[in-house]
Amino acid sequence: MTETSNLETIAVIGGTGKEGKGLAFRWVKAGYPVIIGSRSTEKARAAVAELEERLSDEEKARLTGMENSDAVRKAQIAVLTVPYEFHKSILQSLKAELSGKYLIDVTVPLVPPKVSTVQVPPEGSAALQAQLLLGDSVSVISAFQNISFELLLSDEKINCDVLVCGKDGESRQVGLKLVKAAGLTGWDAGPLENSIVAEGFTSVLIRINKQAGTKSAGIQITNVPRD
Ligand SMILES: NC(=O)c1ccc[n+]([C@@H]2O[C@H](COP(=O)([O-])OP(=O)(O)OC[C@H]3O[C@@H](n4cnc5c(N)ncnc54)[C@H](OP(=O)(O)O)[C@@H]3O)[C@@H](O)[C@H]2O)c1
Numbered sequence: 001m002t003e004t005s006n007l008e009t010i011a012v013i014g015g016t017g018k019e020g021k022g023l024a025f026r027w028v029k030a031g032y033p034v035i036i037g038s039r040s041t042e043k044a045r046a047a048v049a050e051l052e053e054r055l056s057d058e059e060k061a062r063l064t065g066m067e068n069s070d071a072v073r074k075a076q077i078a079v080l081t082v083p084y085e086f087h088k089s090i091l092q093s094l095k096a097e098l099s100g101k102y103l104i105d106v107t108v109p110l111v112p113p114k115v116s117t118v119q120v121p122p123e124g125s126a127a128l129q130a131q132l133l134l135g136d137s138v139s140v141i142s143a144f145q146n147i148s149f150e151l152l153l154s155d156e157k158i159n160c161d162v163l164v165c166g167k168d169g170e171s172r173q174v175g176l177k178l179v180k181a182a183g184l185t186g187w188d189a190g191p192l193e194n195s196i197v198a199e200g201f202t203s204v205l206i207r208i209n210k211q212a213g214t215k216s217a218g219i220q221i222t223n224v225p226r227d
Contacts, residue, residue: 009033010178011075013068013082013090016047020081020107022145022152024063026073030181033062037071042141044071057111072097077174079104080130085113087126099137101175105195106131106144108202116207118200127165127195129142141166141175142195145202147184148216158182160218163189187221 010027012020015036026132028034028051029098036051038044044065065071072078072094078101082090087107091098106127111119123129127142134140142165151158164186172188179186189198205217 007032007174008076009035009074010077010079011035011037011068012079013037013094014086015065015071015079017081018044019045019144019147020079021051021149022149023081023106023163025054026152026182027178028055028059028063030183031062032181034064035071035075036063036065038065039068040068041065046184069094069145070096072101075101077102077104077178078198079106081106081108082124083107084109087129088133091130095134098134102139102141103130103134104143104170104175104178108145108199110203116203116206116210119205120196120200125195125199126192127192127199131167131175131192134149139167139171139174140192141171142177142192142198143175143186144182145198146205148205148218151216151218152182158184158218159220160184162186163194163219165189165192165195165198167192184208185220185226 012024016038024034036044036047075112096194105127109126131140162179166172176186208217
């Protein structure tokens with residue numbers, strides 16, 4: 001038995017995409033069993049094969065790929081990384097499988113083409129939308145909206161912070177643990193209502209990236225003790 005075998009299994013819904021693959025890469029390297037979820041089993045397996053090129057044999061053994069619903073069924077923690085236009089439909093289709101689990105919602109409610117202008121969903125944020133749609137049996141956590149996939153997929157240390165929101169302290173602790181495992185500094189940013197700040201800030205970062213000719217602008221909290 002390995003030292004890390006008691007860690008929760010994480011299913012990344014839409015894990016074949018840029019952000020999902022980046023998070024999967026970081027967590028599998030940190031010792032978590034990770035399942036890449038997709039609408040297509042073949043696509044999930046192709047994403048696994050792509051990441052495997054950068055993993056040790058021990059890490060490879062922790063990474064699998066399957067259809068989204070099977071992935072969520074096998075996991076304790078699900079992570080949602082799909083474009084906002086599919087946020088509601090994918091959550092509706094996985095509602096039964098998500099019941100009783102934690103869901104980390106990474107979705108930014110971007111509405112193309114105005115991606116550098118903050119868009120606020122009627123419920124207040126994408127994470128609040130998810131919590132309302134899924135009901136109390138699911139603990140929605142909001143995190144990672146301000147971390148670009150390029151950073152996650154690199155082998156470098158990431159000098160960015162992550163704001164973690166959730167309906168209660170216990171949910172936020174689950175989010176903070178996975179932020180740390182991904183090699184980032186997390187902050188308890190309070191109730192899910194506050195997720196509007198992290199979601200909205202991504203549009204500001206996209207604007208700053210455009211102006212600076214960069215791809216990975218992020219945020220850092222200053223003048224407080226850091227770990
Ligand atoms: N990219 C970043 O740097 C970044 C940073 C922070 C936050 N985010 C947020 O993370 C989320 C994912 O971003 P991304 O850049 O990774 O997106 P992406 O690569 O364009 O897409 C992610 C995945 O979404 C799935 N998908 C596409 N159409 C779908 C549909 N109709 N129904 C269900 N799933 C569908 C696809 O998986 P399958 O085809 O395999 O099902 C795809 O691989 C977005 O909400 C984004 O705002 C992204």
